[in-house]
Amino acid sequence: MEKNVKVSILCQLYGRLLTEKQYEFLDDYYNNDLSLSEIAENNNITRQAVRDIIKKGENKLFEYEEKLLFMKRTLNQEKKIEKVLVELTKIQTTSSDKQISKVLEEIKKELNCLV
Numbered sequence: 001m002e003k004n005v006k007v008s009i010l011c012q013l014y015g016r017l018l019t020e021k022q023y024e025f026l027d028d029y030y031n032n033d034l035s036l037s038e039i040a041e042n043n044n045i046t047r048q049a050v051r052d053i054i055k056k057g058e059n060k061l062f063e064y065e066e067k068l069l070f071m072k073r074t075l076n077q078e079k080k081i082e083k084v085l086v087e088l089t090k091i092q093t094t095s096s097d098k099q100i101s102k103v104l105e106e107i108k109k110e111l112n113c114l115v
Contacts, residue, residue, distance in 0.1 A: 004030055006071075007026065007030050007058055007061060008030045008031055009071055010061040010062070010064070010065055010071060011023070011026050011027060011030060011031070011061060013064075013065075013070050013071055014060075014061050014064040014065070014068075014070075015027070015061075017060070017064060018057050018060055018061070019057075021053055022053055022054075022056060022057030022060065023057070025039055025043075025050055025053050025054050025057065026054055026057045026058070026061075028042075029054055036050045036051055036054075077114075078114075078115055081111050081114055081115050082115065084111060085108055085111055085112070085115075088104050088107060088108050088111075089108070091104060092104040092105065092108075
């Protein structure tokens with residue numbers, strides 16, 4: 001997974017555990033696509049200071065994920081749900097029983113809500 005996407009997801013999961021500035025700068029940089037210079041200008045600090053705050057925030061996010069594994073578990077759960085949906089679709093297409101087909105459709109709807 002690309003680093004930018006990974007940091008963005010981690011920021012959603014653990015962002016509120018960071019300092020207010022770390023969260024704000026990470027959000028601006030990764031989610032709002034602002035440059036280091038733009039963030040520095042908006043906050044009247046140097047570009048280097050912004051970079052340092054972002055790096056410290058990133059390091060904290062990766063530490064939290066290393067210990068808590070929420071992102072890893074979530075991604076694994078989504079993969080498993082997708083596999084189950086594929087298998088349900090196979091059963092549904094090969095089954096001739098309308099009742100079974102209807103039950104499978106309801107199960108698929110419920111699982112799709114989880115992904």
